[in-house]
Amino acid sequence: xxxxxxxxxxxxxxxxxxxxxxxxxxxxxxxxxxxxxxxxxxxxxxxxxxxxxxxxxxxxxxxxxxxxxxxxxxxxxxxxxxxxxxxxxxxxxxxxxxxxxxxxxxxxxxxxxxxxxxxxxxxxxxxxxxxxxxxxxxxxxxxxxxxxxxxxxxxxxxxxxxxxxxxxxxxxxxxxxxxxxxxxxxxxxxxxxxxxxxxxxxxxxxxxxxxxxxxxxxxxxxxxxxxxxxxxxxxxxxxxxxxxxxxxxxxxxxxxxxxxxxxxxxxxxxxxxxxxxxxxxxxxxxxxxxxxxxxxxxxxxxxxxxxxxxxxxxxxxxxx
Amino acid sequence: xxxxxxxxxxxxxxxxxxxxxxxxxxxxxxxxxxxxxxxxxxxxxxxxxxxxxxxxxxxxxxxxxxxxxxxxxxxxxxxxxxxxxxxxxxxxxxxxxxxxxxxxxxxxxxxxxxxxxxxxxxxxxxxxxxxxxxxxxxxxxxxxxxxxxxxxxxxxxxxxxxxxxxxxxxxxxxxxxxxxxxxxxxxxxxxxxxxxxxxxxxxxxxxxxxxxxxxxxxxxxxxxxxxxxxxxxxxxxxxxxxxxxxxxxxxxxxxxxxxxxxxxxxxxxxxxxxxxxxxxxxxxx
Numbered sequence: 060x061x062x063x064x065x066x067x068x069x070x071x072x073x074x075x076x077x078x079x080x081x082x083x084x085x086x087x088x089x090x091x092x093x094x095x096x097x098x099x100x101x102x103x104x105x106x107x108x109x110x111x112x113x114x115x116x117x118x119x120x121x122x123x124x125x126x127x128x129x130x131x132x133x134x135x136x137x138x139x140x141x142x143x144x145x146x147x148x149x150x151x152x153x154x155x156x157x158x159x160x161x162x163x164x165x166x167x168x169x170x171x172x173x174x175x176x177x178x179x180x181x182x183x184x185x186x187x188x189x190x191x192x193x194x195x196x197x198x199x200x201x202x203x204x205x206x207x208x209x210x211x212x213x214x215x216x217x218x219x220x221x222x223x224x225x226x227x228x229x230x231x232x233x234x235x236x237x238x239x240x241x242x243x244x245x246x247x248x249x250x251x252x253x254x255x256x257x258x259x260x261x262x263x264x265x266x267x268x269x270x271x272x273x274x275x276x277x278x279x280x281x282x283x284x285x286x287x288x289x290x291x292x293x294x295x296x297x298x299x300x301x302x303x304x305x306x307x308x309x310x311x312x313x314x315x316x317x318x319x320x321x322x323x324x325x326x327x328x329x330x331x332x333x334x335x336x337x338x339x340x341x342x343x344x345x346x347x348x349x350x351x352x353x354x355x356x357x358x359x360x361x362x363x364x365x366x367x368x369x370x371x372x373x374x375x376x377x378x379x
Numbered sequence: 380x381x382x383x384x385x386x387x388x389x390x391x392x393x394x395x396x397x398x399x400x401x402x403x404x405x406x407x408x409x410x411x412x413x414x415x416x417x418x419x420x421x422x423x424x425x426x427x428x429x430x431x432x433x434x435x436x437x438x439x440x441x442x443x444x445x446x447x448x449x450x451x452x453x454x455x456x457x458x459x460x461x462x463x464x465x466x467x468x469x470x471x472x473x474x475x476x477x478x479x480x481x482x483x484x485x486x487x488x489x490x491x492x493x494x495x496x497x498x499x500x501x502x503x504x505x506x507x508x509x510x511x512x513x514x515x516x517x518x519x520x521x522x523x524x525x526x527x528x529x530x531x532x533x534x535x536x537x538x539x540x541x542x543x544x545x546x547x548x549x550x551x552x553x554x555x556x557x558x559x560x561x562x563x564x565x566x567x568x569x570x571x572x573x574x575x576x577x578x579x580x581x582x583x584x585x586x587x588x589x590x591x592x593x594x595x596x597x598x599x600x601x602x603x604x605x606x607x608x609x610x611x612x613x614x615x616x617x618x619x620x621x622x623x624x625x626x627x628x629x630x631x632x633x634x635x636x637x638x639x640x641x642x643x644x645x646x647x648x649x650x651x652x653x654x655x656x657x658x659x660x661x662x663x664x
Contacts, residue, residue, distance in 0.1 A: 223585075225605030225613050230623055233633045234604035235584035242558035243590050247566065262542075262551060263585045263604070270555045284551040284582075285544045293544070294467070309463050309547045318462075320548055367559040371520060373552040374513030375462035378454075 064127050068111060068119055072330060075104050108330035115279070117305040117314075121287060123279040124258050125221075128333040130340065131190075132159055132174025132217040135257060138340035139347070140165055140172060148199060152232060155196030157188045157220070158268075160203045165215070166348055171207035173200045173268060174217030177258070190259075191224035194237035197267050201241050208250045213351055216268040218256040221286065223264030238267040245270040246367060249359035253350050255325070255343060256280040256312075257332075272366050273350045274320065276312040277343070278327040282320075283310035320373065322350075407431055423640045432597050432640055434577060436479075437486040437501035440536040443644055444499060445490035452488040454521060459483055459514050459546070468545035471507065479505035483514040484539065487522055489531070493648040493660035496529065498522040501536035502583075509539035511583050512546040516553025519587055523560035523571075532570040532651045537588040540606065541581015554586035561590045570654040572647050575625070575634060580606050593650055594634040595643070596625035602634070 065073045079100050086093040115123065123129070136143055140163035147154040160173040175192060178184030200216070207214045223234050245252060254271035260282030276282060285293075290308060291300035315321045325346050332339035354362070405416040412428025419426070423443065424433040441450055458481070461468050484507060487500040500522050502509045519535065526533040542550040564571055573591025575584070577600035585604055588594070596602060603610075603623040611618055621627055628634045638646050648660055 223604060225609045227610065227614060227618070227622070230603050230605065230610065231627075231631050233589075233631065235580075235602075236589045236633050238585040238604070239558065239587075239589035242555055242586055243562045243565070246555070246559035246562040263554060263582055266551060266554055267585075270558065282548055282551075284542050284546075284548055290544050303466070307463070307466050307547075308544070315548060318547075318549060320552055367563060370552065370556045370559045373556050374516050374549055375460040375546075376513050376517050377458045377460045379456050 066119070066122050066126065068115070068122075072104065072108055072111060075100065075107060079104065105329060108334070112279075112330055116302070117281075117308075117311055118287065118302045120279055120311050121281050121301075121305055123331050123333075124281045126331065126333050127179075129258055130332050130336040131179070132176045132219060132257065134336055135217060135340050135343060136163065136172055136174065138337060139344040140170075142169075143172070146203060149195040149202060151198055152195045155188075155193050155199060156186050157190055157192040157224070158196035158200055160200060162212075165344070165351065168213075168351070169210075170213050170215055170351075171203050172215045172217070173203060174257075175220040175265075175268065177219060188224055190220045191222060192220065192264060192267070193224055193226075193229045194232040194234050197223075197237040197241050200268055201244055204245065204248055204250075204252075208248055211250060213251045213253065213354070214248070214271075215347060215351075216252070216254045216271065218254055218260050218265045218269055218282075219258035219280075220261045220264050221259055222261035223267060238263050241267045242270050246370070247363060249363060251351065251354035251357070251362060252366075253347060253354070255347065256282050256321075257343070260310075261286065270366075270370070272354055272362065272369075273322045275323050275325050275343075275346055275350070276315060276321045277325050277332060277339070278312055279331050280312055281310045282312075282315055283308050408433075425640050430598060430639070432577065432599055434504060434538070435640075436505065437482075437503040437536065437538070440501040440574075440576075440643075441486055441488070441490075441499060443640075444501075444534055444536070444647060445492055445497070446494065450488050450490035450499075452482075452486065453525075454487055454518055455482070457483070457514050457517065459512050461545075462513070462549055463545070463547050465545040465547065471545070475506045479503050482506070483518075484509045484511065484543075485515045485518045487518040489525065492534070492644070492651065495648075495651060495655065495657065496531040497534050497651070498526045498529075498531055499534045499536075502538045504538040507543060509537075509583070510541065510543035510550070511539055511553050512543035512550045513553060515539075515543075516550075516556050519553075519557045520560045523557075523564050526569050526571070527560075527564055527567045530567070530569055532572065532655065533564060534572050534574065534647060534651075535587060535591075536574045536576060537579040537583050538576045539579055539581070539583035539588075541583060551582065554582045557587040558590065561587055565590075565592075570651055572650055574638075574643065574647070575602050576600050578602070578606075580604065589633070592654065593636075595636055595638045595646065596628060596634045597643075598625055598637050598639055600625040602628050 177190035287301040287305035290304035328335035328338040407426040410429035
């Protein structure tokens with residue numbers, strides 16, 4: 060992490076990392092043994108990471124969730140699954156590179172995996188539209204979910220999007236209809252569905268892949284009805300009030316767990332998933348497997364009933 | 380030479396001045412057409428000049444779409460809970476109730492339309508921009524449940540800017556909740572007519588408003604996922620004329636038909652009767 064992007068509050072971590080690195084380099088140059096000096100520093104680094112990440116404010120979590128070095132869907136797919144064969148296109152208009160999807164195996168079991176995919180650099184971001192899907196992306200996802208149902212394979216979705224794309228073509232081709240249809244069809248899907256929010260859960264665009272039997276969230280992921288910036292701009296006419304909005308919206312994994320909307324928080328390595336993508340992928344894989352196992356024995360009718368029941372209960376009202 | 384001189388007489392009004400109440404006349408805010416208010420009212424607030432559809436309260440749609448005296452409002456004691464203790468939300472709810480009534484952003488109930496039993500909900504845009512929070516989601520879900528249980532068609536009239544952000548992710552999840560009940564309704568084969576009015580955007584358009592067996596829209600209504608302002612900001616240019624209007628959506632195949640307000644009742648009734656395999660209204664007896 061010494062090279063590349065870091066967040067403000069990560070600075071003490073980055074400084075210490077640099078210190079360790081230069082010590083190592085110096086030792087190598089002069090052929091000295093500095094392990095006895097480095098070991099306590101490495102321990103201190105681990106403590107520092109843990110400490111800083113334990114006390115993150117909601118807005119800092121938003122920053123981590125959007126971290127440009129955070130593992131994206133394909134990073135997880137390549138680490139967690141084998142035999143991945145990407146399938147493209149909605150068979151109606153075109154392929155949407157903001158969503159990647161296909162067959163893969165999770166510990167030998169065939170599944171359909173579908174994930175929103177951000178770009179790692181400017182060029183890839185332009186191609187993938189910063190992970191903001193068009194209607195054809197949602198329609199491709201639906202096509203593959205139906206295929207999963209046909210071949211009795213579970214569906215795993217990975218959610219990581221600022222939101223569904225608000226543009227001319229997206230509206231012309233029915234962004235609202237595409238998401239609405241996915242929600243209705245996912246509610247009735249006879250195969251099991253697990254959704255994992257791995258980064259940004261941006262409103263309806265996230266939910267369009269997110270109606271599931273089980274919803275998991277990475278520890279530093281966020282899930283919200285609106286971005287903190289958007290919320291602040293509407294409520295207080297001032298996007299710089301995003302800190303206030305991030306707190307009010309209750310968008311962290313902890314918040315969503317307390318509100319009963321997600322089923323499990325997937326712990327991230329200390330310092331966030333971007334510091335140890337392999338570690339993050341291992342934990343996520345274990346979580347996915349255990350939930351798949353629990354869902355496997357449920358009859359399709361019962362599964363659909365339970366799913367509907369679960370969502371039917373969400374909401375807080377006062378009556379009488 | 381004074382023979383042609385006219386006596387100056389003070390001009391007095393020949394006629395008695397008519398007292399015209401200030402509200403007897405009404406002017407269309409779009410085309411400027413001036414007409415007596417009653418004419419606007421009889422046309423259900425559609426401008427007799429240009430056909431512009433003014434916004435009307437949810438309760439007017441209920442009157443329009445149910446037989447006289449048949450409507451019973453349901454779930455009247457349901458109120459929003461400020462589950463997140465969201466800054467300023469409690470106060471805004473008080474103001475909204477004072478302004479728009481206690482029903483939150485949806486009036487819900489049951490009644491008949493040309494004699495057939497229906498469950499009906501109409502959104503109240505004056506209540507926090509018709510935003511969907513837990514109350515709207517729960518009312519939609521209960522109406523749909525009722526429709527399944529009683530095999531009675533569902534009619535929903537939407538007018539909403541989207542999910543209510545003061546309820547955070549709970550409001551987002553109302554999209555999932557309402558979609559799940561709509562899936563059940565579809566499975567049961569009970570008809571659902573969705574009527575989209577100005578505006579229907581965001582979380583409502585991306586859930587139940589677009590899930591009707593038939594989606595009807597009022598002329599000129601703005602319908603879309605993102606609001607026009609957000610799109611303009613994203614693409615950095617003005618939107619084409621007529622973008623995201625009901626007519627645009629029909630052209631792009633997203634809604635079934637544009638139906639002027641005065642024909643909504645008849646169109647809805649005819650559709651529901653055919654979907655249920657019933658005779659035309661007034662055909663028998």
